[in-house]
Amino acid sequence: MSAAVEIRRLTKTYGHKRALDRVDLQVEEGSIFGFLGPNGAGKTTTLRILTGLARPTKGTVRVLGHDVATADNAVRADIGFLPDVPGFYEWMTAEEFLHFAGGLFGIGRKVLDERTGVLLELAGLTGVTTRIGGYSRGMKQRLGVAQALINAPRLLMLDEPTSALDPMGRKEVLDMLQSLRGRTTVFFSTHILADVERICDTVAILDRGRVVVQAPIDELKARYGAEKVVIEVGEGADELAEAIGRMEWATKVERDTNGTISVTVSDAGVASREVPAMVAARKLPLLRMEAGEMGLEEVFVQLVGGGQQ
């Protein structure tokens, strides 16, 4: 599988401020790639460089085989892009807007008519004749994604596509992106972990201009989150949690109000043998014990540090 995006030691500075610091990134063609990071981490700067709108201070950036430093228009012809706060010509209808966007790519009338129909269908806007000014945020965002697909891009880039949407709107946009799987490479930046977890194959986490990790989501969770045991007892949870906390293999113990104890462990095998024995020794009713898995949110907090979200 070839790389749709290849970034090597990318650094971008604005005056004395270092927005990106030796970023390495690789996005495989055909994947849905989540570019995760807190606000101000450098996601938009990276996207602007990928689309040729900003120049790297150092490093190389290749998009679909093109070096963006020398081939920015050629790159833009092959990609679709949706900015974080997309603007729309509110006096146009969705169909007019897609025709305008297609005209900017020099797409012929016949192909454009066909493609407009398909994309309106994909965006759930077929038959909507009202002007864009009257659309909900979700409708606008779906239209934005459709517009970014007008040139049948090999790479679709979206900057925070769901951040301003309500849960229903988010679901609709994510479903739309999900439906593109296998047809085009999707690269989207976000600070919403649940969105990445839901549709992405691979994720990179950016923090203060540096990529702290890049891996397939499952691998990431396995690497950072497999060592967890969740225990639920009918009574005596406080005493059990205290006892577990004294064990060498227990690195972190958390208590829920309903008697659930979450233990981050250094050795899941030892923990799974010793915990039942500790429960039995105290004659506590064991309701549940399972190997837990850290969610992406916990991985993210662990890697980026709490308090930033």
Added chain:
Amino acid sequence: MRWSRAWTVATKDMRETFSTAQLVVPLIIVPLVVVVGYPSLFLLALRLTPGSVEGLQGFLSGFPDSAIPAIPHLTSAGRAAYVAIVYLFAGFFLLVPVMVSTVVAANSFAGEKERRTLEGLLYTPVSDSELVVGKISAAFVPTIVFTWGCFAVYTAIVDLLGIPVVGQLFFPTASWWVLMLLLVPAVSLLVISIVVLISAKARGFQEANAIGGSVILPVIGLVAAQASGLMVLSSGLIAATALLFALVDAALLYLIVRVFKRSRIVSYLP
């Protein structure tokens, strides 16, 4: 450069301009006053109260006899009508395109920034030169069409109301044709190019319009000189002036297309 892309940008901008009341209202009111109001009132006043021409003697004396052709039985009122229609109002016909082009060109990039639509445009493969040519065309085409439309209306009004005063068909003169066909497009293109550049750097329409509006000042000087008889422009002189403007236009357009970089505009985006 693909003209179809530049034209896509231009047609969208033109549709947008004429669907925005903030832009259309001044574009209608000012020319209506200048092109219809002033000449109509002036000619009607001369026809209804021929004695009022006495008050214009000072103004008329500023114009050399050579500025007025030999028209049989030309009265004082006819002479006043001729001077006003041919010379006094000529300057206004430079003000109309300058005003129209300033308003439309100021909106080009700055308006898109305000409505947050510019970023989407910059992410397309439309090249920098296609973008700037599209923006300039979007201001140039309506400016010329509008000014020529005003000229047609002005011609109809002054011939309708002026022939009885002057005694024969006298308008448009050769210098007016040169003014309309050469000087107006050349001056408009210069103003538009400057204001489009200002608009690319400005943060909003009002800022671009305020700064761009200052380019109207030299034209006002020209209007005043022409109106006072200080500078009676012959068709040859107008053609030479238009040629000079055209050369400056060519140089400026070449420069703009070379120096215009979208990455610089991006740095002005929020």
